[in-house]
Amino acid sequence: MSSQHSSTGSRLGRRNDPERRERIIDACQKVIVESGVTGTSHRKVATQAGVPLGAMTYYFDGMQDLLHSTFSRFATSISDDFERHMATATDKESACERVFERILQASSGDDDELILSHELYTLATRDASFRSITTQWMQRSRVALELHFDPLTARLLDAMIEGLTIHRALDSEAREPSEIKTAIARITKDSRKGSLST
Incomplete structure (x- = not known):
């Protein structure tokens, strides 16, 4: 209290x-x-x-306050890590590599991030008070991406990170890492010079 x-x-x-x-x-x-x-x-x-x-x-x-505090800290921690990770990129090529690394790590299934993310998504779908957490999380991700990409590309990359992470983590069949780089290259082809090798 x-x-x-x-x-x-x-x-x-x-x-x-x-x-x-x-x-x-x-x-x-x-x-x-x-x-x-x-x-x-x-x-x-x-x-x-x-x-x-x-x-x-x-x-x-009450439980609502405890859950809100727990998921707020979780989302903040993920955002902090992603911002630090993207800040190490020196150009768009290395920024694409950072996005690749993020998807590969998040979909590895070696930690609890996927479970906590999905539990938060479910809460945010049903309860608007938790939507403020997911909204801030997405905003911070886009800001980190906009260090290297235009706003639209950043938004598309952010959505792709979430989508590919879910698909790779939940698919029972093995997925090749090269598909991640292919997806990144297709989304970013008009926002940078050169291409991301697959």
């Missing part, structure tokens, strides 16, 4: 463990990956975080 909470014990606990709120968000993210949003509860998150169940309401105004 808010900082006006009157429980002395909660306040002492907060002073003794200033990172508790972040631990709860970490735990919520793990529970979502394991059980989905529909299977996430205060009790499961508290158990995962190793905190008393009553502590949950000190830091968050």
Whole structure:
């Protein structure tokens, strides 16, 4: 709940463990990956975080607030990484390579990003309050891409990153990395000199 909470014990606990709120968000993210949003509860998150169940309401105004905080931090982290990654490109050719690397990494299935992304997309489809998170995420991605591409190309690349990531991650058949480079080359052919080799 808010900082006006009157429980002395909660306040002492907060002073003794200033990172508790972040631990709860970490735990919520793990529970979502394991059980989905529909299977996430205060009790499961508290158990995962190793905190008393009553502590949950000190830091968050209900499950909606906890989910919003968890997905906001997740989306911000992805955006931060993508911005840093795109900022290392020195020209459009290397920018295309960064986009390729991003799709390959995101569709590898080696981490929890795909699950969390889809859980967020589902929430944003049903609940407008979560759409602000996805909107900001897309805006930041386009800004990072616009360092190297015109706005329309950046928007198309952003959509392609999401689409190809989903297709590659969920297809039971192996997909060749060369198809990613082919797609990038086709979208960017009118926005840069040269072509991306496949």
